[in-house]
Amino acid sequence: MIRAIVLLGSFLLLSACTSLVEKGDKLYEQGMYQQAAEFYQAALNEDATDVEAQQRLNQARHKIIDRGLIEVRMLRLAANYVGAADKLESILRNQNTWHIEAMGAQAATQNEEVRYAEQFLKDYAKDLAAGRFPDKFRWFEHKYALLIANAQLSASFNNYQSQLSRLAKSKCDTLAKQVISQRFFLHALTQKYCSVWQVQHRLSIDSQDNSRFRKIVFNEQLQLNTPKRRDHQHLIEGTTRQLQERFQRSIWYSPKGSQVLNVTMAANVEYQRTSTHKQQEKRYVVQTLRPDPQDENKQVAVDIERVYIYPQVDYQETYSVQLSYQGQLGGMLLTDQYIDRQTNQTTSHSANFAKAQLQPKTATFIDQQQAFASYLDNLTREFDTHLKQLWGQQYCRNQQAHTRAENVLRCAHVEPNNNYVNSWFEQQFGINYQAMHTLYGI
Incomplete structure (x- = not known):
């Protein structure tokens, strides 16, 4: 009886996986590769040893990459270089996640688009380094990390570090001067920011936070x-x-x-x-x-x-x-x-x-x-x-100008997408709160 139940369970599992693969095949034939890949992945989730589902998934993912490279080319030809770079970076990230290596014509097309993107990256980096926000440059390097690596630009971008460090030190000094009294959240931000840019400061605030419990x-x-x-x-x-x-x-x-x-x-x-x-x-x-x-x-x-x-x-x-x-x-x-x-x-x-x-x-x-x-x-x-x-009411709605930096940082903990928060971060660092959170873990 137990053996019959096990055989029945195996049959139902196989039937379910076959059904998922067949649904994926129909979508694949219609050129809906992303949706097809989702069905193949679902089949593998049911049975990780399903060789057919794995083969179909790899085929669908290669098609997704092919179509993505076509989009990159169309964006570049339309002079949308930012969009082309964003799309190319997402393709490289997918290849890295999926453990797929471009081969043949696909590799040739990808390498060609990387070469075209190389000049855009160089010009973009030069403009950012000449600006007043070193963190915009760091976010740029984070955003296009794989594309920069594929274009072999990491070494050349290191030449901007001394200039960026000077700007960051100036920003760190400015923040440090504001860290006084009850500005505990500004103290935490300044500590992390200065530490990443290797700037040392002795910061002093009150021993107790009168606003918390x-x-x-x-x-x-x-x-x-x-x-x-x-x-x-x-x-x-x-x-x-x-x-x-x-x-x-x-x-x-x-x-x-x-x-x-x-x-x-x-x-x-x-x-x-x-x-x-x-x-x-x-x-x-x-x-x-x-x-x-x-x-x-x-x-x-x-x-x-x-x-x-x-x-x-x-x-x-x-x-x-x-x-x-x-x-x-x-x-x-x-x-x-x-x-x-x-x-x-x-x-x-x-x-x-x-x-x-x-x-x-x-x-x-x-x-x-x-x-x-x-x-x-x-x-x-x-x-x-x-x-x-109540925290948001206290610090996001009650926008006290004389402690704006501290208020903004307190508000960000409960409303990270608040315009009040992001406008301050963009004024101070050139990037929004979420980007700063990613870079510094604030």
Whole structure:
């Protein structure tokens, strides 16, 4: 039996993979090589030993590269040299990821386009090196790393390093002068930036960050009017521990924080159950033999209805919960609440009488522990989001000009694509925040 199941599983797996390859083949025949490659890859994900799928995938990827090289040529002929370089770099990156080496006519075309791109790269590098933003040059080298390597330009670009280093040192000096007092985020950026450009500075800031918190403390206000009071208390304690951990992973937390965040966790639980005892009737039919009125020497089966009386208890439950937390972050309210109410009717009895099709019945009561755990989860689900929103409100919406650099860097941690953030980075470094993040890990 087990062997049959294994064989069936193998057959289904083979059929699924064959189906994926066939779908890929149809797309390949239509010239939809990217979509075909996705089906071949899906087949390999199901069975890594599928030689046919691997061969088809390699063929599709070569076609993707061929088509990409045609796009590169068309962009170059249209004098869109940036677009051509971008496309050529993506092709080289794909070849590197896919472990594909260009051969024959494809290699010849690729080498030709690399030669054409070489002059564009040289001119672009020269213009960037003559500008005032050394980081634009570093981003250029990162963006076209494989193309630069293929064009064998790395050594010649090293000639610009002394000039770029002078510009970077000037920028580092400017940043360092601004690192004072409460500018902790600017301090971190300046440290990384100067370190990469090998510029040494002794930076000095306050020992404590007055805007952040070293810990969070929950003050509980509980009214748990339920027989399951202890279970509810344990769940609340577990939730507050989770929130403490999440807060310590948030941007508001810092070991250098000077404040303690006090949050009130309130829970108002009311549970009521009433029971009604009553006599319940269940009618059933039995057959008995009676004299046949047509023939006194015979008996006939007659249905007789009887009543079985048994005790039953009906229960009525009401379970209502009000949950909330509230605290102050930088003069802003951190708060949320959750309210719900459940009612339930259930019955129990101990009657066990087969003739009346009766079996004992157990009442099904509200699972307060499960319900309360779900309510706590609903209350705290958006806790991280609320923390980020308040941080953004403090530093992305409140754009203080006299501490703009610090504000921008704080805002960038929650809204990296904010125009306020990117405009500052482009003014200071010539590139946006995401590029700086990639280069320096800020």
